[in-house]
Amino acid sequence: GAATVVDALSTEGLSEEPVQQEIVGVEGAADVGGSEGVMGKKMTQLRSSRRRKPARRPRGGQDNEEDECDDEEDEDEEENRRQREHPFIVTEPGEVARGKKNGLDYLFHLYDQCREFLVQVQNMAKERGEKCPTKVTNQVFRYAKKAGASYINKPKMRHYVHCYALHCLDEEASNALRRAFKERGENVGAWRQACYRPLVGIAARDGSWDIDSIFNSHPRLSVWYVPTRLRQLCHAERSRLCTASAASSSVSGGGPTTAQHHHHQHHQ
Amino acid sequence: GAATVVDALSTEGLSEEPVQQEIVGVEGAADVGGSEGVMGKKMTQLRSSRRRKPARRPRGGQDNEEDECDDEEDEDEEENRRQREHPFIVTEPGEVARGKKNGLDYLFHLYDQCREFLVQVQNMAKERGEKCPTKVTNQVFRYAKKAGASYINKPKMRHYVHCYALHCLDEEASNALRRAFKERGENVGAWRQACYRPLVGIAARDGSWDIDSIFNSHPRLSVWYVPTRLRQLCHAERSRLCTASAASSSVSGGGPTTAQHHHHQHHQ
DNA sequence: AGAAGGACCAGTGGTCCGTA
DNA sequence: AGAAGGACCAGTGGTCCGTA
Secondary structure, eight states, X not given: OOTTOOOOOSSOOOOSSOOOOOOOOOTTOOOOTTOOOSSOSOOOOOOOSOOOOOSSSSOOSOOOOOOOOOSXXXXXXXXXXXXXXXXXXXXOTTOOOOSSOBOHHHHHHHHXXXXXXXXXXXXXXXXXXXXXXXXXXXXXXXHHHHTTOTTOOHHHHHHTHHHHHXXXXXXXXXXXXXXXXXXXXXXXXXXXXXXXXXXXXXXXXXXXXXXXXXXXXXXXXXXXXXXXXHHHHHHHHHHHHHHHHHHHHHHTTSOXXXXXSTTTTSOO | XXXXXXXXXXXXXXXXXXXXOOOOOOTTOOOOTTOOOSSOSOOOOOOOSOOOOOSSSXXXXXXXXXXXXXXXXXXXXXXXXXXXXXXXXXXXXXXXXXXXXXOHHHHHHHHHHHHHHHHHHHHHHHHHTOOOOSSOOHHHHHHHHHTTOTTOOHHHHHHTHHHHHHHHHOHHHHHHHHHHHHHTTOOHHHHHHHTHXXXXXXXXXXXXXXXXXXXXXXXXXXXXXXOHHHHHXXXXXXXXXXXXXXXXXXXXXXXXXXXXXXXXXXXX
């Protein structure tokens, strides 16, 4: 049965289709497997229910076709249609998306996969004495594609980075948000938008408003560029607070009362 | 007189023409002056003997013309000739270049100036909530130009980065090399080439052969990209040693004897 | 000849918008 | 309508080569 697969808080746990390792060797790439040290748990590669036909037909070699069809009603779009990834829906933690959909655990899993691809690219670069990327760059996306992970692409990953950030930085809040938005029947776009606010709150609580340093201090998040929009929101909110506290302090007499710590990078 | 200006070990000290601050305000830039904390000494901007006509005639405002001509024989190339920076010559530490030449203290000073421009760009970026560069990027070179430092350009700075690196990482060795090459009457190109080897030695002694981490751990050097050629040389030398020690250990019986620490990033 | 730097180029970060 | 991702674009890192 498949209905009992709930309540695995992390990105793993939707244990249908235990697919074979998809991180295959590409141009001498090292399998980096167990040397993670971040999530603790063994990161067995899982994929949510999804038919994988590679987008372009005449490509290289390894196309690990999984032919266990446990999806219901996939009628005829088998042969060589322009096959996109199924759209995401808002799922609770541990919940498997049904029908032609993908869940959010799967989304977050993609970020971890990208990080693994980055580690492989880094290992190759060091081996060869080349410049070593610290972030998930175009080079990493290209590598992922060549390694057979055709379902990974830059626009998608960039689109949801801040959702993954919330998942990393405050998993409880992230989970609560997912449950609330699923409850209300909101679509993925709405959930995605809603992920911004809690992150701004985290930057505020941190005191520095420095979203870059927050990203960089988290081991799984540090490999991702801070999304422009998130940076803008943090900056706008800091300015808003700054203005407010300046006004209130000039009203209350201008004494050194409330918030002194911002603008520490002011002119000299 | 000017002949007594020797023996200032650092990049400062060639105290002719104490020119006014050339880090002028550009589009709201903060003068960052004293908040350095790296060199300790007050970094009063000095320039070696050099006539400054800006390259392009019809430009904005501030062109701090210094008209004390202590240079000998600059005949007639005053008006609007295509004026390049004087070429570098190999000088001892503290030595002022005579004639239409620039010395190496001046060269190294340019690197410090670029870092100050970077700090200004960083401050502006933080102020505005924009992405904040960690290295001397195109943006910084553009900013330097707009700030009136038309004598700074990317090809030049990139060309001599490793020379500056040696100056930062082992000033004694750097000074010795300069004296030796001046003694022998070598040109700048030869001196520049010779700067590579001691750096490879430093990477070797460090044990990791990781020239990137060596650059990044030095506060003044960390803002510069590691030159491709230097990275290649370090890698090649590591490989050479690796091969040699592998051969010798297979000759001596293959026991775990000599160098085990490299290839720590090997396949799993 | 030796050297300074304008200007070019392949590949980047970023994301829009034609597609399904 | 909501969403996935090919493909474009301005500006980057890197350095060659026409210039002086």
